Amino acid sequence: MKRFLKSINIRELLRPIGQMILFSLGSTIVLSVIVLLLALILDRTVVGQTLIERLNVSLFTYTLVNLPQVAIDGLTIGFVYAAIALGYTMVYGVLEFINFAHSEIFAVGAFVGVEILIALEKFGILSNASLVMAYIYLILAIVAGMLAAGALAVTVERVAYRPLRHASRLVPLISAIGVSFLLQDVIRLTESLTSGQFNRIMPTFGNFDHRILFGKMAMGATQITLGVSIKSIIVIVSAVLMLVGLNYLVNATRIGKAIRAVAQDHSTASLMGIDVNRIISLTFLVGGMLGGAAGVLYALKFTRIDPFVGFFPGLKAFTAAVLGGIGNMTGALLGGIVLGMLETYAGSFMGVFTMGAAGTEYKDIFAFSILILVLIFRPQGLMGENVAQKA
């Protein structure tokens, strides 16, 4: 027992938690300050006056009161992005290739998890479940989603990417796009053949929809309740656990060492006795499992999923990976949190700040603008090293 404890590298367990806290707090503070400053500036202008007419509250108070909720929402979605982004970044680190189909692997994970819960609900198990059992079922769904997504990721690599490993850069990318499209319709086909519809709703059970309330804040004539839904806590906690586990796997185990070796140089790693193909499969497995779990968590948070559910989260997670510096795991974590925060802040406040001219509907393209800006001004990302471009 003692020896086992000794063999655990405590530093590698604590480091990612510290990073996550740092990144979350940092991005919350920076973004909140920016938003509050903007609110202060705009308060004197026509924007502030419109709001006073409408809600009888100054823009600054409105922003301040809404901030905590926005920050928590941003953090929740940020951790989901981070979990998906890690899948992109790990594959990129090992193969220097954008696994375009990762977004559909995420979607498959979501579907498997949700289908299992729907089946449980159909048999009446969910509605009678005690709180503990509800959590067990949720964990079961997440694990099933992880396994299915991981298996799928390995299969996709074996079938559609491995034969193309020595082809020119664009060839596997085009194949990956093909896989992505194929999988979308395969999900739709299976769903419409088995259940007759392809929009699935996550069943409600347990206490996931409850909100833990902290109190109320006055906003003009109305009051806003401050609280966190249990869902969000579950999403954040499970994402943190997975990210810590992944970090430990990659940085403190023999397998992780092999992964890092393969990422640096295939042929040298192979000379050192590492089975490169197995490590690549393993990378896809781990990335796919993370994506699958993120899928179930996403379904828990947003309730409704369809076969195309992976597209936008996938693209945003890719943006997050690039933002953090693709190939760099800490970077993917940072990128995910920052992007989730940025997007939620923009989605929540842009509508008010621009007097309704541009609001939440631009949330999705906001990420792309960030992607383009990052690629222009800092292509190596926030944490990436400036590597020379390989042909």
Add this chain to the structure above:
Amino acid sequence: MIPVFLKNTTKRLEQGLCPYILILVHMVLGTALVYISPRSNLAFLVLITSFFSLYSFKADRRFKLAAGMVLTLLIFPVVGVRNIFYLEVIFQISVFSALALGLNIVVGFAGLLDLGYVAFYAVGAYLWAFFGSQQFYILHFAPGTQPSHLPFLLPGDAFYLFVFVAILVAALTGILLGTPVLRLRGDYLAIVTLGFGEVIRVLANNLDKPLNFTNGPQGITPIQQPTMPQVAVDGFNALFGRVVGHTVSPADMYNVMFYLFALAVIIIIIFVTRRLDDSKIGRAWTAIREDETAAIAMGVPLVRMKLAAFAVGASFAGVMGVLLAGSRTFISPESFSFMQSIGVLSMVILGGSGSIPGVILGAATVTILNLQVLQGLSLYLSQLRQTDAVIPIINFAWANLSSQLDPAKYQRLLFGLILILMMIFRPAGLIPSQRRKREPASDEAEAKEYHGTP
């Protein structure tokens, strides 16, 4: 034994008058079949494939040119007017051929993977949709609240002007987008162009406020068409009235006209591509495609050449966009989704990137699969559902089949399969480009040599 026999037969078929007779027989057979059974998909396929025999048999170029002109300018319009569905198929084939040829310049020649190509198509379409409709006077109205009887901003004949304006505007958009992102490596470029395509679609969806530019998800309608001279309608009726079997309305003639426009664009694209291919620019593009670093070392102005490819490709998409807005008189953001971009890409990949006949073949195949095969399957399935038929072994009644299963909607499956299978088994496409054939050693052999055994 059999291969030798086949070889001898093909050799004999390529001698003397044989190819000419075969081509003519194929054309006449196709026309006759379509004439006899105007609703048969099979007959139509025979007619369409006569293009293939026209391409693959060895014959005099002038003969091929003449036969091709007879097919495209005479037989297709007449057959199409007789059965308007055929005309739709032919029109779509030509529109997608033009788009695919434009994308081919970007992907096939310069090797830049553009996943947002449809964005430029949308730019052209919305350009004419805005100026060729009443949208200018609706700027201050929310969608659906505008008063009726508004004037049109421009006369319909401004269409011709906007074909040229679209070239400029789309090329400019291409340059504006390209300037920052073309410095990126290939796969980043792919994602950024994808993002740009989505940005354009989201803008089209949401620019109905604060000023109503695009009318949001409802789209813009009606869009004006250029005037159709009565002479053309009367002339067509007098010449082909008896063959067609019914009097041709101006609406039918519009379809023919836009088909001919698309054809003209295709011919211009082919001309431009062929001139460019062996020019200094074309060689620079090939150099960039094969090896960027070596191209820079050889003094190829990298960004400028990439921008040129981007702008040329974009301008053709812009022209086709104007054409689409004019022919449909209605456009909405739906038509410019990411799936469309991938559809055009799969046409290029299927036919063979960099190869003009390949790309046209790819566009025709994908369009026919899409419009005829998938929809035919849908029709067949819905007929089966209404019968009492049962799948024999598993004893499953067709009537119980979910009504959600509609093959016509499974385009993504089709595109996905095409992309994967082509990349794995035939990355150069069905008809590989001439330049690729000329390359001395195959890439694969070189790669194996370099990387050791995989």
